Amino acid sequence: MKAALQGLGWFFLGLNGVALLFVLGWAFTASEREGERAYAIVFLLLLLVYASVGGAALAFSARRRSLPGLWCSTLFLGLLPVGVAALRIINSL
Numbered sequence: 841m842k843a844a845l846q847g848l849g850w851f852f853l854g855l856n857g858v859a860l861l862f863v864l865g866w867a868f869t870a871s872e873r874e875g876e877r878a879y880a881i882v883f884l885l886l887l888l889v890y891a892s893v894g895g896a897a898l899a900f901s902a903r904r905r906s907l908p909g910l911w912c913s914t915l916f917l918g919l920l921p922v923g924v925a926a927l928r929i930i931n932s933l
Contacts, residue, residue, distance in 0.1 A: 845910045846914075852917035852921055853891065853895050855920075855921040856891040856920060857891065859920065860891055863883050863884045867881055867884050894916045897916065898910070901913050
């Protein structure tokens with residue numbers, strides 16, 4: 841159970857890393873005239889903090905082999921990818 845939960849947590853952390861790279865690319869290509877770059881940088885910083893906190897909690901819980909810690913960190917890391925997927929599915933209906 842712990843190994844599966846830890847693997848799922850690392851998977852969600854990887855998805856957050858992909859999202860971080862996507863927002864970084866958006867920050868580099870954003871238009872400065874309409875203030876889009878400011879939005880991109882704010883989202884980049886928020887996502888960086890989100891992934892850092894979740895990743896640190898996951899690594900700490902995995903090192904201590906704490907099942908409640910793994911549950912919480914995996915849930916925290918999974919909120920963003922699952923939420924984005926749900927919004928994408930709802931918008932395509």
